[in-house]
Amino acid sequence: MELITTHINADFDSLASMIAASKLYPGAIMAFPGSWGDSLRRFMASPFYCWKVAKPQEVDLNQVTHLILVDTKKASRLGPFSQLIASNPALKIDVYDHHPLQPDDLKGEIEEVRPVGATVTILTRLINERAIPLAANEATVMIMGICEDTGFFSFPTTTPEDLEAAAYLLRCGADLNLASHFLKEELTLEQFEFLNDLLRSSERYCIKGTEMVIAILYKEKYMSELGTVVQRFMDMLKIDIIFALVKIGNHSSLIARSRFKGVDVGAVAGTFGGGGHPSAASATIRGMSLLEAREKLLSLLSEELSTTEEEVATPTFSAMGEIITRNPTLPTSQNLTSLMREQLPAELFAVIETISQTADGVPINAFLVGGFVRDLLLRIENVDLDVVVEGDGIQFAKTLAQKVEGSHKGFPQFHTAVVMFPQGFKVDIASARTEFYEVPAALPVVQEGSLRADLYRRDFTFNALAVRLNKPHFGELIDYFGGRRDLDEGIIRVLHNLSFIEDPTRLLRAIRFQQRFQFRMEENTRKLMREAVEKGILNLLSGTRLMNELRLIFEEEHPAVAIQTMAEFDILKFIYPHITYNQTMGRILDNVEKVISWYNLLYREPKPKLWLIYLMGLFEELSTSDREDGAERLNLPPKERQTLKAYPGEITTLINKLTKKREVKPSQIYSVLHRCRLEVLLYTMARAEQEAVKKAISLYLRHLSQVRLNISGDDLLKLGCSPGPLFNKILKKILLAKLDGQVSTPEEELEMAKKLIKS
Numbered sequence: 001m002e003l004i005t006t007h008i009n010a011d012f013d014s015l016a017s018m019i020a021a022s023k024l025y026p027g028a029i030m031a032f033p034g035s036w037g038d039s040l041r042r043f044m045a046s047p048f049y050c051w052k053v054a055k056p057q058e059v060d061l062n063q064v065t066h067l068i069l070v071d072t073k074k075a076s077r078l079g080p081f082s083q084l085i086a087s088n089p090a091l092k093i094d095v096y097d098h099h100p101l102q103p104d105d106l107k108g109e110i111e112e113v114r115p116v117g118a119t120v121t122i123l124t125r126l127i128n129e130r131a132i133p134l135a136a137n138e139a140t141v142m143i144m145g146i147c148e149d150t151g152f153f154s155f156p157t158t159t160p161e162d163l164e165a166a167a168y169l170l171r172c173g174a175d176l177n178l179a180s181h182f183l184k185e186e187l188t189l190e191q192f193e194f195l196n197d198l199l200r201s202s203e204r205y206c207i208k209g210t211e212m213v214i215a216i217l218y219k220e221k222y223m224s225e226l227g228t229v230v231q232r233f234m235d236m237l238k239i240d241i242i243f244a245l246v247k248i249g250n251h252s253s254l255i256a257r258s259r260f261k262g263v264d265v266g267a268v269a270g271t272f273g274g275g276g277h278p279s280a281a282s283a284t285i286r287g288m289s290l291l292e293a294r295e296k297l298l299s300l301l302s303e304e305l306s307t308t309e310e311e312v313a314t315p316t317f318s319a320m321g322e323i324i325t326r327n328p329t330l331p332t333s334q335n336l337t338s339l340m341r342e343q344l345p346a347e348l349f350a351v352i353e354t355i356s357q358t359a360d361g362v363p364i365n366a367f368l369v370g371g372f373v374r375d376l377l378l379r380i381e382n383v384d385l386d387v388v389v390e391g392d393g394i395q396f397a398k399t400l401a402q403k404v405e406g407s408h409k410g411f412p413q414f415h416t417a418v419v420m421f422p423q424g425f426k427v428d429i430a431s432a433r434t435e436f437y438e439v440p441a442a443l444p445v446v447q448e449g450s451l452r453a454d455l456y457r458r459d460f461t462f463n464a465l466a467v468r469l470n471k472p473h474f475g476e477l478i479d480y481f482g483g484r485r486d487l488d489e490g491i492i493r494v495l496h497n498l499s500f501i502e503d504p505t506r507l508l509r510a511i512r513f514q515q516r517f518q519f520r521m522e523e524n525t526r527k528l529m530r531e532a533v534e535k536g537i538l539n540l541l542s543g544t545r546l547m548n549e550l551r552l553i554f555e556e557e558h559p560a561v562a563i564q565t566m567a568e569f570d571i572l573k574f575i576y577p578h579i580t581y582n583q584t585m586g587r588i589l590d591n592v593e594k595v596i597s598w599y600n601l602l603y604r605e606p607k608p609k610l611w612l613i614y615l616m617g618l619f620e621e622l623s624t625s626d627r628e629d630g631a632e633r634l635n636l637p638p639k640e641r642q643t644l645k646a647y648p649g650e651i652t653t654l655i656n657k658l659t660k661k662r663e664v665k666p667s668q669i670y671s672v673l674h675r676c677r678l679e680v681l682l683y684t685m686a687r688a689e690q691e692a693v694k695k696a697i698s699l700y701l702r703h704l705s706q707v708r709l710n711i712s713g714d715d716l717l718k719l720g721c722s723p724g725p726l727f728n729k730i731l732k733k734i735l736l737a738k739l740d741g742q743v744s745t746p747e748e749e750l751e752m753a754k755k756l757i758k759s
Helices: 012-024 038-044 079-087 120-130 138-152 160-171 177-183 189-201 224-238 266-273 291-304 309-313 337-343 346-361 371-378 395-405 453-457 483-489 506-517 523-534 541-555 559-566 581-600 609-621 622-633 638-659 666-672 678-687 691-702 713-718 724-737 746-758
Strands: 002-005 066-070 093-098 109-114 202-207 210-219 241-248 251-258 275-277 280-285 315-318 366-369 385-391 407-412 416-422 426-431 435-436 445-448 466-468
Touching: 002 079, 012 038, 012 120, 012 138, 038 210, 079 622, 093 120, 109 120, 120 138, 120 160, 120 210, 160 724, 189 202, 189 210, 189 224, 202 291, 202 435, 202 713, 210 291, 224 241, 224 251, 224 280, 241 266, 241 291, 251 266, 251 291, 266 275, 266 280, 315 666, 337 346, 337 371, 346 366, 346 385, 346 407, 366 453, 371 385, 371 483, 385 395, 395 407, 395 416, 395 426, 445 713, 483 506, 506 541, 523 622, 523 713, 541 609, 541 622, 541 724, 559 609, 581 609, 581 678, 609 622, 609 638, 609 678, 622 638, 638 666, 638 678, 638 691, 666 713, 666 724, 678 691, 713 724, 713 746, 724 746
Parallel strands: 002 066, 066 093, 093 109, 210 241, 385 426
Antiparallel strands: 202 210, 202 315, 241 251, 251 280, 275 280, 366 385, 366 466, 407 416, 416 426, 435 445
16 A cells, blocks of 8 residues: 655645645555644635545554655654554655755655755646646645745745746646635734734844844743744744744744745754754754753854854844733833933932943943842842943952942952942942852852853843943843743743752742742743752752751741742751641741731831741751751751750740739739740740730730839949849849839839838
8 A cells, every 4th residue: 555644743735745746646545644733724624625635543554565755754753654664674665855854864765855945846846747637726735835835935945946836836727816815814812912922022133144033932821833923923024034932831842934044944953853944944842941942042053153152142132022012010121221210219320320430441341130130120129239240350349449439358269349339338249150060059160251151040030130331231131031021920930950950049049039029930940849859959958058048038028938838849858857837837837927027016126036936837846856956957056056946845834834823913924034035935926825825925025025124233232232142133023013013113113122122
């Protein structure tokens, strides 16, 4: 049996070539190896379609002795028909294709492989040479194949042979209007939204004078005919080369189009495991994030066009605009000067202008980076300036400090420095750096690098933003990795797949930022987090580094929610293996938040160590020895270790004392509580179920702890009392009496002191 087939995800050239091949092999059956595109599906459902093309399951593979391949020569694209290649050494194969030759191509006894715009062009020539008659409907489908693959003869891969084939098919009665009807469908609403997203996320790059567009898109739902939308986008904006990196659910793909003969997108897609021809290609992206795929893409294009990294590295502009306005948080302009003037104190903006003037005077390229830029875009107050320079950061800091008559301190090991301005502003300055990790979780080894490399080493896309400080580009936003888009959409996204392995503290930072900004973690980022946790990567962190990140989490507005997220990712076991999150712990931690909020409204000093209170909540159900081991794991100071060891017993004792009697005097409350750490008292308020205990601690913190005597030891000396232990006993008795309302004025305090001295 002779079988004519094509590639999976068939298009019009596939169908047209099979129909044309059936004219050369009249006894053969036609069969699709798998799916086909939506445009082809619409045509096949129309009254104009009248051919019998079998499904894979309808073909008895044991009966196939002759395989005719059209529009492909790769076994990997034959779906179930690839079994024929492996199972039948005697299989005769003929190949008709227009794609460039590759090492893994199948070989045929007959091979008609030519660099033309469409495979059906090759078959049309053979039909014409053999004077095989064509019906008008056959000619129409065949011209549709040519029109689709040549972009209606606009692609640079179009050849005179394609035009000659089309002219012959028109003479055979091909209906070009019908071809246009099916090939130029209006976009659906979903496709139009995708087109808008494509426009917003596109960046134009210039590589050795060759301009191209690269877009990165993340979509939740599947959408068909992505190639059609990318082609429409290319036509609308008169773009010569475009690479669209798209992630839909768990599937990532590359869609590439080119009208420029110097860039063979088929070859580029081939390096990702895909394929196509020089003007149109695609690939499935595996084992890397879209950002990593873009870096690989830029590297490949750099080699192909023989240019330098610096020429590749900079997009000529970002965020090309919008078709549909989506109420962005900022205007579409990428210059943030007006926003800085609006958001920042005048003194701080003056500092930024001074840095700009100093950089221009050196001269050296300088940029605001990181959290400051992120918070500026979010309109959150942040006066901590981080500046990166492409050059010697320590020398620049020295120059800046001299200019403003401030001070500076350099850290040569890390290529960083700090400048203190006379007004009190602190500016961190760093040389643009490339960091690499000799082993996972180690502190990074720092080398000088470019701004792009410096930003690529950062944790999340929204922290990899920069603002130019040099004129005439002062205030321009630099966004290599889509951080602005992720800020607008409230997404936390790592820059590459090894991010958490390189620096496990990013696991905790992701949770902290999620809680602070109420953002959501992008799906791949969540997946990478779980994989890093499963590998036990947090065990490689020192106790000090782990505790530093926990402190930051516990100082956020709602640590209880962050702790619950840590439990969901199974991270708590890295603080101490026996910590188990349950409803009781969750309730207590929620209460801790409420108690701390209440205490903050009192505006009391000293401020509690919040991290210690939350550790009490996490360590609540551990044994004494486990609490000691946990404190040691986190490398806590001796005083805090002792607190964590003893607090459960201390809480039990004070609860018993406060509930032993029906009525407890203020002096008794004071006597029970005044030696307790503030953190223990606040945690007890959150943990205790007895209202009497909560009221007693509340009274103590609001009032009793603030009561002071009007008299002092000097007054006792004047009354003839000798210095010694008696001093403190007398003063304490008077204080307790004052707490109970027995004395209140200085005179009453002195009178009571006289009586106590005499007795």
